[in-house]
Amino acid sequence: MEIERHEYDVVVIGAGGAGLRAAIEARQQGKRTAIVCKSLFGKAHTVMAEGGAAAAMGNVNSDDNWMVHFRDTMRGGKFLNNWRMAELHAKEAPDRVWELEAWGALFDRTKDGKISQRNFGGHEYPRLAHVGDRTGLELIRTLQQRVVALQQEDEKLHGDAEAYIKVFQECTVTRLLKSGDAISGAFGYWRENGRLILFDAPAIVLATGGIGKSYVVTSNSWEYTGDGHALALLAGAKLINMEFIQFHPTGMVWPPSVRGILVTESVRGDGGVLRNSEGRRFMFDYIPDVFKDKYATTEEEGDRWYTDQANNRRPPELLPRDEVARAINAEVKAGRGSPQGGVYLDVSTRLPAAEIIRRLPSMHHQFKELADVDITKEPMQVGPTCHYIMGGVEVDADTGAAAVPGLFAAGEVSGGMHGSNRLGGNSLSDLLVFGRRAGAGASAYVDGLKARPAVSEESVAAAKAEALAPLERDGENPYEVHHELQRTMNELVGIIRNAGEVTQALEAVEKLKERAKGAGAAGGRIYNPGWHLALDLRNMLLVSECVARAALLREESRGGHTRDDFPGMSAEWRRRLLVCGASPDGSAVTVEEKAQPAMRDDLITLFDRAELKKYITEEELADFDALVRE
Amino acid sequence: MGYKAKFRVWRGEGGEGKLEDFTVEVNEGEVVLDIIHRLQATQAPDLAVRWNCKAGKCGSCSMEINGKPRLGCMTRMSTFTEDETITVTPMRTFPVIKDLVTDVSFNYQKAREIPSFTPPASVKPGEYRMQQIDVERSQEFRKCIECFMCNNVCHVIRDHEENKTNFAGPRFLMRIAELDMHPYDVADRKDAAQEEHGLGYCNITKCCTEVCPEHIKITDNALIPMKERVVDRRYDPLVWLGNKIFKRSGSGSKG
Ligand SMILES: Cc1cc2nc3c(=O)[nH]c(=O)nc-3n(C[C@H](O)[C@H](O)[C@H](O)COP(=O)(O)OP(=O)(O)OC[C@H]3O[C@@H](n4cnc5c(N)ncnc54)[C@H](O)[C@@H]3O)c2cc1C
Ligand code: SF4
Numbered sequence: 001m002e003i004e005r006h007e008y009d010v011v012v013i014g015a016g017g018a019g020l021r022a023a024i025e026a027r028q029q030g031k032r033t034a035i036v037c038k039s040l041f042g043k044a045h046t047v048m049a050e051g052g053a054a055a056a057m058g059n060v061n062s063d064d065n066w067m068v069h070f071r072d073t074m075r076g077g078k079f080l081n082n083w084r085m086a087e088l089h090a091k092e093a094p095d096r097v098w099e100l101e102a103w104g105a106l107f108d109r110t111k112d113g114k115i116s117q118r119n120f121g122g123h124e125y126p127r128l129a130h131v132g133d134r135t136g137l138e139l140i141r142t143l144q145q146r147v148v149a150l151q152q153e154d155e156k157l158h159g160d161a162e163a164y165i166k167v168f169q170e171c172t173v174t175r176l177l178k179s180g181d182a183i184s185g186a187f188g189y190w191r192e193n194g195r196l197i198l199f200d201a202p203a204i205v206l207a208t209g210g211i212g213k214s215y216v217v218t219s220n221s222w223e224y225t226g227d228g229h230a231l232a233l234l235a236g237a238k239l240i241n242m243e244f245i246q247f248h249p250t251g252m253v254w255p256p257s258v259r260g261i262l263v264t265e266s267v268r269g270d271g272g273v274l275r276n277s278e279g280r281r282f283m284f285d286y287i288p289d290v291f292k293d294k295y296a297t298t299e300e301e302g303d304r305w306y307t308d309q310a311n312n313r314r315p316p317e318l319l320p321r322d323e324v325a326r327a328i329n330a331e332v333k334a335g336r337g338s339p340q341g342g343v344y345l346d347v348s349t350r351l352p353a354a355e356i357i358r359r360l361p362s363m364h365h366q367f368k369e370l371a372d373v374d375i376t377k378e379p380m381q382v383g384p385t386c387h388y389i390m391g392g393v394e395v396d397a398d399t400g401a402a403a404v405p406g407l408f409a410a411g412e413v414s415g416g417m418h419g420s421n422r423l424g425g426n427s428l429s430d431l432l433v434f435g436r437r438a439g440a441g442a443s444a445y446v447d448g449l450k451a452r453p454a455v456s457e458e459s460v461a462a463a464k465a466e467a468l469a470p471l472e473r474d475g476e477n478p479y480e481v482h483h484e485l486q487r488t489m490n491e492l493v494g495i496i497r498n499a500g501e502v503t504q505a506l507e508a509v510e511k512l513k514e515r516a517k518g519a520g521a522a523g524g525r526i527y528n529p530g531w532h533l534a535l536d537l538r539n540m541l542l543v544s545e546c547v548a549r550a551a552l553l554r555e556e557s558r559g560g561h562t563r564d565d566f567p568g569m570s571a572e573w574r575r576r577l578l579v580c581g582a583s584p585d586g587s588a589v590t591v592e593e594k595a596q597p598a599m600r601d602d603l604i605t606l607f608d609r610a611e612l613k614k615y616i617t618e619e620e621l622a623d624f625d626a627l628v629r630e
Numbered sequence: 631m632g633y634k635a636k637f638r639v640w641r642g643e644g645g646e647g648k649l650e651d652f653t654v655e656v657n658e659g660e661v662v663l664d665i666i667h668r669l670q671a672t673q674a675p676d677l678a679v680r681w682n683c684k685a686g687k688c689g690s691c692s693m694e695i696n697g698k699p700r701l702g703c704m705t706r707m708s709t710f711t712e713d714e715t716i717t718v719t720p721m722r723t724f725p726v727i728k729d730l731v732t733d734v735s736f737n738y739q740k741a742r743e744i745p746s747f748t749p750p751a752s753v754k755p756g757e758y759r760m761q762q763i764d765v766e767r768s769q770e771f772r773k774c775i776e777c778f779m780c781n782n783v784c785h786v787i788r789d790h791e792e793n794k795t796n797f798a799g800p801r802f803l804m805r806i807a808e809l810d811m812h813p814y815d816v817a818d819r820k821d822a823a824q825e826e827h828g829l830g831y832c833n834i835t836k837c838c839t840e841v842c843p844e845h846i847k848i849t850d851n852a853l854i855p856m857k858e859r860v861v862d863r864r865y866d867p868l869v870w871l872g873n874k875i876f877k878r879s880g881s882g883s884k885g
């Protein structure tokens with residue numbers, strides 16, 4: 001069978017916020033750009049984001065600026081973040097949000113007509129640009145419409161709307177191709193008809209999102225099978241921080257079929273409170289030492305904060321997500337959970353019904369339609385759900401370049417920006433800031449090339465054989481293997497971990513790898529989800545192995561990695577990153593330690609000594625003191 | 631709690647296919663999409679269906695359930711009786727690729743035919759100032775999740791293939807209204823709405839509004855006002871002239 005073939009300057013894999021922003025940038029820099037995505041155009045995971053995009057525009061509180069945002073981000077990530085990324089992110093997010101407005105986005109407004117900003121966990125000031133609770137939809141639609149606008153321009157200029165930017169939708173990439181060390185293309189198949197497709201391209205931007213489908217309880221969609229993580233690994237790039245997975249504290253817990261679906265943090269940002277079965281606002285019992293001076297200690301103070309933020313501290317419901325998720329987990333374990341195994345999240349007693357419907361329309365809709373619960377009248381039941389992976393492709397902060405020449409990554413698939421825990425709202429802004437940078441990085445790389453690497457016939461033949469293999473097997477149903485993997489990860493490498501269980505998980509993954517090799521897909525090549533899943537299994541298993549291996553090595557608890565056998569946070573471990581690699585066939589996964597570069601002088605001095613002391617070693621503290629004395 | 635439901639699901643590729651009968655387990659709280667997924671996992675691994683968010687946010691899982699356009703992920707099984715046979719078919723207006731998956735490229739084509747947001751050149755990013763009340767109208771239309779069920783149900787194209795070239799469908803007529811009501815959009819969209827995108831074909835039956843899962847008042851808030859704008863333009867030369875001058879000044883408050 002013939003393989004369809006296309007030539008591009010830049011191929012962007014992924015059409016979420018990061019991918020679209022990268023593609024727009026590449027096209028604006030005159031590169032012939034392809035966007036490849038597994039779903040229809042405009043349906044990527046970004047569409048589900050609810051709360052908002054964090055950007056220190058200072059529209060609601062003029063004290064906000066990039067330095068405050070930078071500090072919040074580093075704190076949220078427990079100082080493990082790639083500080084250069086956190087810096088660029090904080091500085092550039094406002095421009096990226098304003099740019100969306102110039103492309104037609106309609107954010108909610110302040111009284112003086114600016115973009116309104118809302119409170120979110122871990123952000124010192126109201127900072128999230130939003131549209132009700134459907135910000136992701138606004139973001140993706142605006143970028144999608146920007147792509148269309150560029151296509152209309154090209155139609156006028158070249159008589160062909162797709163001359164410079166074309167979307168290949170419902171098309172899955174299964175392999176990155178290399179010539180020598182460098183990227184030369186990508187290989188995949190059309191979901192619709194099973195035909196094979198090959199892109200010749202010197203630069204690839206990975207923007208494939210996350211990995212949540214390796215867990216049973218997750219807010220993520222079927223797309224989140226860790227494809228980009230795996231593609232990068234198989235191409236010889238490295239993944240960092242894979243042990244850090246964000247369990248969002250509030251997922252739906254009932255009915256079972258919607259378990260895991262997200263309940264936006266805006267519910268708490270807008271006044272919602274968490275209670276246990278005894279009616280207690282238990283978050284007051286879980287304020288960790290590092291945050292003691294930043295959060296209210298009484299309900300009265302916490303409540304006053306919503307109207308007077310200058311004179312009160314924020315309620316502990318707005319602690320960073322890892323803290324809240326662990327607290328809920330602990331309450332349920334202690335037998336103070338709700339009937340369906342969660343805790344109560346109540347906004348009904350906190351805001352008038354009309355206000356709830358105005359501010360949280362899709363939550364109101366979601367609970368009414370899916371759980372028969374009217375959130376204006378009764379509390380919701382919520383519990384932790386696997387939501388976001390902090391870990392991902394190790395990239396250069398400024399250009400998004402991975403270790404493999406020609407490979408770039410942005411968005412959730414990249415690692416570093418969020419350290420050990422991401423603040424809500426920092427993803428949407430991350431997509432825009434680093435999507436643009438990766439698009440620019442890829443364009444500059446293409447400009448600097450003397451010759452284009454050629455795709456070799458052997459690599460195509462190998463990719464083809466791999467892609468078609470499940471169709472030729474009459475083996476186990478891939479759904480079975482998938483379910484077992486999900487259960488394994490959920491139970492053994494979940495929110496609370498220990499050496500014994502993670503070791504067990506690794507053994508289970510090893511067995512599942514064997515079973516996956518035998519998994520077959522009945523039916524033909526036309527839109528055959530069984531076949532698709534059989535191919536996705538390779539990625540999910542590889543990524544799960546990285547998560548588990550890194551989780552086993554990191555003997556401390558920090559952000560999205562909690563070890564009950566090592567409950568403390570260790571200043572020594574803060575200086576170490578865990579870097580995963582693999583061989584081209586996906587075997588021999590390795591995890592190596594790497595030193596975390598020290599923060600630049602002008603950035604570390606943005607923090608108080610007292611705060612740094614909670615995170616860094618004596619030695620680093622001495623360096624800091626010397627610096628301040630200078 | 632659990633019971634066995636009777637399902638009839640369209641199976642087939644391209645132009646051919648038939649309804650196939652299944653008996654399948656249903657548990658408390660489940661939606662139709664869950665049942666389709668159970669069929670995939672247990673009886674028909676190659677059964678094709680689109681979905682993403684499972685929470686009514688992405689507009690992927692549009693299908694016809696007992697003949698009515700619905701999101702599979704938002705249609706609870708408890709809305710049917712236990713002995714009812716539930717018939718699930720693909721959207722009728724678009725060509726079937728396989729099973730429940732249709733070729734919706736018509737919609738992407740139409741999206742590209744509508745001129746994009748056109749702000750005045752003088753306003754720089756960061757300088758936009760708009761009142762909440764002025765953005766609310768367009769915001770309602772931007773809630774659209776592009777499930778394309780309104781385009782699927784609209785009689786102008788549902789059974790009239792020949793109208794597809796000249797009619798953008800409610801989704802994209804609403805997009806024109808959205809842009810026309812955007813406080814900073816300076817493009818002139820009224821004539822094109824009528825002449826190129828087929829606003830005149832719409833005879834305000836409101837079927838589109840009825841199926842919209844986002845409860846957008848497509849007909850009342852977008853199509854009818856847009857028709858009025860077109861009419862105003864056509865019969866009132868002063869309004870027409872006024873609009874033009876206003877737009878040229880680029881003051882950014884319009885309509
Ligand atoms: C319910 C929910 C609510 C959220 N709310 C917020 C919020 O309020 N604020 C915030 O900042 N963050 C939020 N997040 C997180 C945020 O939405 C995501 O991290 C972000 O959207 C990821 O964007 P992305 O561009 O990296 O990838 P995505 O938007 O997920 O896009 C990935 C793209 O890659 C494509 N792809 C994947 N694999 C392949 C392959 N093999 N071949 C071809 N294409 C492929 C997919 O089809 C898709 O187009 C939320 C997440 C969830 C789940
Ligand atoms: S109101 Fe107009 S657009 Fe909507 S279904 Fe009826 S004819 Fe079609």
Ligand code: SF4
Nearest residue numbers: 774775777778780842
């Ligand atoms: S307007 Fe409503 S029915 Fe039409 S595509 Fe949008 S969400 Fe779907």
Ligand code: FES
Nearest residue numbers: 682683684689703
């Ligand atoms: S799956 Fe997203 S709307 Fe149904």
